[in-house]
Every structure is written in structure tokens, then in C-alpha cells.
Amino acid sequence: MQPSSPSTDLVLLIATAGPIRVDSELIDQACKIFRTRLGVDAMLTPALEENLQLIPSLACDHQRVVILPCGFESIPLDQIRSAWWFGQLPNSSTIFLAEPWTPKEVGQWIGNRARSNAEHTKKADWILPAQDPASNAPWCERQIETLALVAFWSNRICPCSTVCAEASEHPESETLTSLSSTHIEAEELATWIIQRYLRCVRSRPIPWNDQSDAHWPALSRLHQELQLHLPSEYAQRLDEVSPRSMGSAKISPDESGRVPWDTIWTSFCDLAMAGGPPHRGKLLEPVSPEEIQKSPNEYASVVAEIRRGIELASGLTTCDSPYSGWVCVQCDSDQMAAWLMRAILVENISVRRESDKLYLPAGPNYRIDKEIKNVITSVAKTNHYWQAHLRSRQPPKPL
DSSP, X not given: OOOSSOOOEEEEEEEOOOSOOOOHHHHHHHHHHHHHHHOOEEEEESOGGGOTTTOSSGGGGOSEEEEEEESSSOOOHHHHHTSTTGGGSOTTOEEEEOOOOOHHHHHHHHHHHHHHTTTTOSOEEEEEOSBOTTSSOBOOHHHHHHHHHHXXXXXXXXXXXXXXXXXXXXXGGGSOTTOOOOHHHHHHHHHHHHHHHHHHTTSOOOXXXXXXXXXXXXXXXXXXXXXXXXXXXXXXXXXXXXXXXXXXXXXXXXXXXXXXXXXXXXXXOOOGGGTSOOSOSSOBOOOOHHHHHHOHHHHHHHHHHHHHHHHHXXXXXXXXXXXXXXXXXXXXXXXXXXXXXXXXHTTTBOOEEETTEEEEEOOTTOOTTTHHHHHHHHHHHXXXXXHHHHHTTOOOOOO
């Protein structure tokens, strides 16, 4: 179902050089399916300099342009900036450039296609051109290496598939002729395009000038990696992550003389692993059993306050801990516990995990406005970001 509001994205599939090409009719069908699924304009164009007749006005009407190379060669940023439509984009527009095809991706795709056709054919031959159709020169060493890697990955998926090169006198072999423009194949290609599109928009937009071109590839990969660990609310906002702490929350007891742990924060500062500062400057380590034995009443009081604060501030359940010096927190799953453990550790709070349970430090000398608040804040803060991941349907990877 298409969204009610028009999309502000334009996806351009740009044909680039390489020894493997897919039928343009198949890509056109995949673009139509892509457009139906996401409500995003998508089209195949042979080259950036030939866009004039294909997209006379679309680029000017979209806030984001997402370029997906269809080939093994990358597109230089200066070629994008020299495209006729680049200067017509409003200043608020952003342009994303996806990585080119990799032999592994194409090989796995071919292998899956061959495996799905295994019931009908004993052997699937994927016909490739013997030379670059744009010139009479034979394949270079890089192209031969690319084809060898494609064959390797396709045969790992389906040993019955064979990637072979036809002689140059066969012009019909300039595409993967085994890929006919069927609806099923177009659906599979559309799914592949959607995956590349979603991965691309999580990267860093290309710079409008060439002053930071040298750093852009590394920054783009960094953005993609951070999106795996951060909620979707951080998308394209990583530059806004503050390097400073938001300041310490004020401890003000309520009418009963107890700290209202569920109301003292209006928001949380950025996680340390997102670029913000750790909650503590020094690692809060567990205390020794001898120290606990000297002050058992004070220790019990600290444990009770930490448990009360964690339950109020985070909504998580605490349990009786079998280990002296540790407070037990029950998580919803092993994955949640693993992610919280990692996030709490970079906040400079010692933490342990057993299955779906976390263990936080506690000691008889912990102060309400220092160590106790540190432990409670770290749990509340990290749980807040975990829940944000679930709301965005983008659960982070476990440790």
C-alpha cells in the first residue's frame, strides 16, 4: 500500500562499468515494485550525464536523492556534482551514495536463483560477456578477479550453478541472459534494491563541496555502523550528539523524605557509545566482601535504595541477588541483558550478566547523590535507549 503523503526521496539506479549486467527491463520492473512497496520514486538511468531526458524535473522536487550504482565500479563524487540536476537541488537537499555491487552479493544472488530453479534444471548457466562491450579490449585482471569471486560465492550457495564466459563474437551474451524478466525475479531484485536503499540512507550524505571528500568514505561507514547500535531517532543527527554532559540531576526528597527517582530526570543525555560523555569519570568498581561484613546494615540499606530507584526510574524488576556486593536486575531477554551490559559498562559502571539477569555493584559506603545515583541513572538511561530501539523496530545486536 502506498503512503498517503508523497515521498521526498528519489532513487536513481545508475549503470556503471563491470563484467556483469542485468537486463534493464528486469530492473525497470523491480523499480515499479519498489515504488509500490515504499511509495518512493525509483528509476534506472544509464549514466549521470544522460539524465536530462530521463528526469527533466524530478530531481528538483525531491529533498533526498539516493544513488544506487548498478555495477562493480564506484561513482566518483565529482561526477555527481557535475550532473545537470545537482545545482538545481535546494540547499536543504541531501544526496546519498550507496556502495557498488560486491562479488559476494551478486554471487549469492545468482546462487539463490540457481537453487530456486534446481527443480526445473539440473544445471544453471549464467552467461557473461567475454569482454567490455564499450571497447574491443579484453577483460582486465580486476574484471577476471571479480568474475572468479562471483563464481565462488554462487557455487557456495548452489554447487549446480556455473558462471561461464561466452566468446566475444556472441553479442547476445552481454547480459545475464539466464535472467528473464519474470515477476518473481523482479520481486527478488526489488527486495535487494530496498535493502541497499535502507542501508544507504543510514550512511552520511555526500558533502556539497570537495573539501571533505577524503574523509567521507570513512565517515559514511561509521554512520552505518552506529545505526546498528543506536535508535532510529539518531539517523542523520549524529553531528548533534553533544560532547558535554547535560549536568547532574538535582536530588530533592519528596514529602516522605525519599528520593523520587521516577521524576528527577526530564531527559537523558546521549549514551557514551553514541559520542556523549560517560556518566562517571572513573569506573565504579564492586567492593570487597570484608567491607560489606563490617557494615551489614548500611549495605542492606544501600541495596534496598538502589533496587527501589531502578524499579521507579526504569520500570525493570529487581531480584534478590545470590552474590554479595551485587544488585540483580531482571531483563526481558538475553539480548536485552547483553546490550544493556555493554551500554552500562561504557558509562563507567561495573556490570555482570548471567543469561537475562544483570548485576550492578553496591557497597555500604555508597552515597545517595553519588554512587547510588550513578547506578540508578546508568540503568534508567540505557534502558531508555533500548526501549527506543524497540519502538523503532531496530533492535541492536547483542554483545
